[in-house]
Amino acid sequence: MSARALPAATAAATAGLAWAGARRLAARPAGERWARTNHRGRPLTLLEGPALAVGALAAVAVAPLPARARAGAALATAVAGALGAVDDLAGSADARGLRGHLGALARGRLTTGGLKVVGIGLGGLVGAAVLDGRGPDHDAPSALDRLVAGAVVAGSANLVNLLDLRPGRALKAVLLLGHLVGGAGVPGSRPGAPLASAGAGAAAALLLPDLRERGMLGDCGANAAGALLGCAVLTRTRSRAARAAVLTALLALTGASERVSFTRVIESTPGLRQLDRLGRAAPPAGRPTAPHAGSPTAAPTAPPTARAAPATTPGP
Template identity: 40%
Template sequence: MIAIAAVLALLCPLFTRMLCPELTLVRPNFQKKPIPAATGLSFLLPLACYPPLWPAIAFGVLGLADDLWGDRTVGGFRGHLKSLFSGKPTTGALKLFGGGAVALTYAGFLFPHKPLAVAVAAGVIALSANTLNLLDLRPGRAFFGFSLLWLPALIVAPLTFTDLWPLVIVLMIEWWADARASAMLGDTGSNLLGALAGIFLVQSLPLIGQAVLVVLLLALNLAAERLSLSAVIEKTRWLHWLDRRLGVR
């Protein structure tokens, strides 16, 4: 299984570059250059070799629906809910409710008969997915956010990730492409990686650690409803300095 995953890890980025034009998933980046816009597809097949991580695939598929058919004029929780209640459902609302259902179902399997643990774990997974979606506006940001989210799990349970090296190969390939602004993760990738980080966290951290994360991630997501994260980064000196080192600007 790991050998198959390793082969897929090398071939999937190439296959994705061929597939994106066929799916009309070539979009202008922030520099107005047309590039593959859903390279998160590269992670789908390698992840299929790791059944405990399959919920992340579901988040990736929901993100793919948004990449293919999403309305970019509607954004944020409020925007998608307002459109839904006005009779105009969006793919963002599909991600909101579909992702929530996936997260709750997975958390229910992890923590049966523990409703509080289920609610907190589902919150970690769903909010992690949306957080990376919010960050994925400039090269390198989403991958940096993924690294920060993964770090606590990596510290607490390093041996848990020893068999994931094929997935790390894909991460390195796509991180390099994303940082150079030659490819975009799209919602496919940002939602998948965010959910993946959330899964790592709920599998590794105690309930109190997960609860702290939920509070922090919820605060960030609610703040993003009113503020532009990119504007905050530009105006905050140390964030601006760090951001310039994550990728092409």
């Protein structure tokens, strides 16, 4: 079985089974904490996120990569997913976006979003260091190399989270970016296919229920998928210039999200608009979009872009 096929098949099968279990749990009292109402007022569950994380981690475990690469990717993905779940369940709307959470930290108040920013950053840093190990010349990468690699993982986790505002959008991004990252290697590069395929397999298994608005990734699933995609970038290339370019793009998109609604940009761009709407149910004629009341870290600051609102007031 190819380097792509085994992780993809494992991720798809595991995520599919986990989603089947999640749907049963969602119908029970224990699943009520994960219940949300999306931007169209339709009830759904955030348990899709844990299902994706479980599928991705299962695929990482069987990926044809060195043990340290699997361990680093699993660590970064698990930390991102776990802290995302904390924010899903206990997050508040007091602070929004990266600027809001960092501002709260500067004032001495740690929000669940702030915990996620710090924790995913540290998880990405450690996970990337384990994944990279020592260079081909047996010299350890510099502190700057370590910092850039960790930031690529954390930035990727945040980017996918920023896209989880409409049904299918984040999962389509994982599939498309995973295809690009997992493509054939170039001179001086290592293949990114196993980890990229792990995320893509889980995304493919959950795309249909996401498009049908039965579930959404939430911070747990989006952060886990993004962190794994960042790890795939690191397995694809050790080039300082390439990694720095990826990080620059991630920082630019994160900064733009604080000022510009991604949804408005996508809706106003031909091609992107059609791709974004592909497979999604058409909104009822004349029905207004629900007001923003979503996860404090799952959406940019612009109110009309929220995808999910808590069914009940989140805990502290």
